[in-house]
Amino acid sequence: MNDELTHFNEQGRAHMVDVTDKRPTERTAVAYGRIVMQPETLSRIQAGTMAKGDVLGVAQVAGIMGAKRTSDLIPMCHPLPLTKVDIRFEAVPEQNAIDIYGTAKVTGVTGVEMEALTAVSVAALTIYDMCKAIDKGMEIQTVCLLEKLGGKSGHYKRDGGNQL
Amino acid sequence: MNDELTHFNEQGRAHMVDVTDKRPTERTAVAYGRIVMQPETLSRIQAGTMAKGDVLGVAQVAGIMGAKRTSDLIPMCHPLPLTKVDIRFEAVPEQNAIDIYGTAKVTGVTGVEMEALTAVSVAALTIYDMCKAIDKGMEIQTVCLLEKLGGKSGHYKRDGGNQL
Amino acid sequence: MNDELTHFNEQGRAHMVDVTDKRPTERTAVAYGRIVMQPETLSRIQAGTMAKGDVLGVAQVAGIMGAKRTSDLIPMCHPLPLTKVDIRFEAVPEQNAIDIYGTAKVTGVTGVEMEALTAVSVAALTIYDMCKAIDKGMEIQTVCLLEKLGGKSGHYKRDGGNQL
């Protein structure tokens, strides 16, 4: 018997944390991300004249479906029966940007931060995909958790969230 | 800040409805569909002599597995821990058809109509796939909800279900 | 050694047909389906006032993504590197219906009939999902292959396609 590998396992190998004994509670998470682009790209998204179609409509569907795939994508995430996912876009022309807000809710034993963050990331990637023919330089910026409610660690609210 | 996109979001963008506050109850749905074909195709399915194998056996497995993929396929569907899925086939030789009945059950906060309908649709598509080499003209007809039990909207039973 | 099971396998078990020796050619398939509903439901879809959002926009995305999942859903389908998927909706108010046309293309060794049919089916199921709160009686009708180009079996065109 080789102790090294066994021991290494206890030291450093990944595992999906045991949450069997946690009581299901209502949990909410809100994540944020921004995608910055050329002014012309933003104008065309707003005018609905991108060749690939209604960019934000497609990004919204992609983000919501992406949130449902979170535990398939993030190795140590627990599968969760999400009870709500929503995405809201805000155009910020003075920053040549679209702000993306993703919300996820569940009544469960672990939080939904990853689901909210995945919704925002997949929505942003979809915007990139649908506009990349005219603007390869777009950047996804500041993907982060804005707020989290419920669970043992309680209420989390990002500092300076107002400036976002 | 551009109000248009935000406002558009409130107007028309898709969202996954918040069901966090709903109480889990037992829910059942039964869906129906028919696939119509050449008499020869039906005979060979019944005789088990299609080249691709036991058509209805494969369609049954595909429909059940499809029901489990419903929330991956239908964008605004909530993921649900299904507690039962079943499919029943009835050959209707005088109509050159196979009738498909799909049942899904869950104890949860939303209904399982989509799971039952997806089970029927995937089973029908699988029958098409396995017979298309000899009969490209098959038609999937009248996929619909037969009955639904449980949840806020209560009991639904399709009118004229007897004639189906 | 038990011959029965082995023999049964040769008789009737499913298999994924060997297409290794087929030459890749360009292939296209067009499928059709209709979803029939209450006149009020159709009006609200067209007016964009359904509570769950832009119904046909979501159905379009779902159908296209569904086509890409075809080989995950239909057991004996070969995985294919689709080169095009499109869906077109036509409202038919005199029939209280929306007609759905799905097109798939590939350069490959098997046809894309199943991909086109899956696109139509998933789009129709999505319309059902997004309108079921107001109209549980909707029916998906006449899902079928309209046309197919390429491959050994050549050109297929459904009889009476004009009347659809």
Place this chain on the structure above:
Amino acid sequence: MNDELTHFNEQGRAHMVDVTDKRPTERTAVAYGRIVMQPETLSRIQAGTMAKGDVLGVAQVAGIMGAKRTSDLIPMCHPLPLTKVDIRFEAVPEQNAIDIYGTAKVTGVTGVEMEALTAVSVAALTIYDMCKAIDKGMEIQTVCLLEKLGGKSGHYKRDGGNQL
């Protein structure tokens, strides 16, 4: 109406067993498997010098993610909100083997035997994949259930588990 197909359905077609009326309880399962290889292969895995990287680290992630896909892979498995998955490796140099232990837990209405067995199988397949360039003769041996707690059938413990 053809009784044969209906009847065949009651006789022999697969179905996903109805567990709607079962009460959720805590359930645990532990599965085991062994992969046997050339001594040189085991040495290189332990030394971390396989060309494809940290073999057991990747196998651990793959096994955990595989456990979450169980109901996608095994047709009649119910989807379950797993609350824990873990994998432990033990090198057994005198047998030229790595032993794999997979644990799954859930609070639910069906057991997690299949999730534990799938975790072990996918981890073993991943080890094979990452070492096959130097050792195509590796064998996956004795994949089995070691222990199971919770549920109607109660505690199961494999005979002779000590010898494993």
Place this chain on the structure above:
Amino acid sequence: MNDELTHFNEQGRAHMVDVTDKRPTERTAVAYGRIVMQPETLSRIQAGTMAKGDVLGVAQVAGIMGAKRTSDLIPMCHPLPLTKVDIRFEAVPEQNAIDIYGTAKVTGVTGVEMEALTAVSVAALTIYDMCKAIDKGMEIQTVCLLEKLGGKSGHYKRDGGNQL
């Protein structure tokens, strides 16, 4: 800049090997596995009287669909457009076993060993799932590669394959 992590990456992190410059060739792999059970379990599988249905029919579909998910399950596997997957079962009553043979083919730049092995593993797990209510002690044994054709490393044939 921290060299340690970068360097660690070159040392030990996993990567998906670059096969861009390899020429597509026809490749075949055959894998084997055995599942051992109580004599009564085998009799009931052969008689088709298991409560969950036609065990081997379902296992066949599951194994074929599992082969198509190989690159989703095995982290460093390349996605491949499989051109054939087949599974063959042989009952071996004197060993209380069912032997499973899985074949996969592709015209591509990497081999299909993992696809054949995954087909066998998922088929075996499905047999376990469908019989576990009466026989929790079943064992999956000797999952291995029997033969491989095509590709740079040429023909591989397992020693003593005849005895399997």
Place this chain on the structure above:
Amino acid sequence: MNDELTHFNEQGRAHMVDVTDKRPTERTAVAYGRIVMQPETLSRIQAGTMAKGDVLGVAQVAGIMGAKRTSDLIPMCHPLPLTKVDIRFEAVPEQNAIDIYGTAKVTGVTGVEMEALTAVSVAALTIYDMCKAIDKGMEIQTVCLLEKLGGKSGHYKRDGGNQL
């Protein structure tokens, strides 16, 4: 026939662009992203003492597997037989950050920008997941395309890539 919906389709609905007539060529894309955290978080990642295990090892596997799911996540992406995916991490202690570089390659008819960007995004989300118990304020920054080779639009190299 209602022209509005048809016309709307031509105007604005999403579609998966037809690439049937494009010639397969070798294509490469490199994407970048940074995740910023508390100094203590970075130290623990580098020291390998995070409770959930080897953070970057897991993130690497997740990013590579995520790249293979790109066409499942991004609605209008074509499925592609990726021939290489790699991820490289660089700790940047003076910025309290880990830089992530993702590379994807294919011989195909569309580019792999989305695959490289998805690899980076999923790797970054995984780092967030594995460290969020101690640092909820981590930010994913500047996810963008660094370079792209092959295809009709030719070589793209981000301006000021050196400063990244």
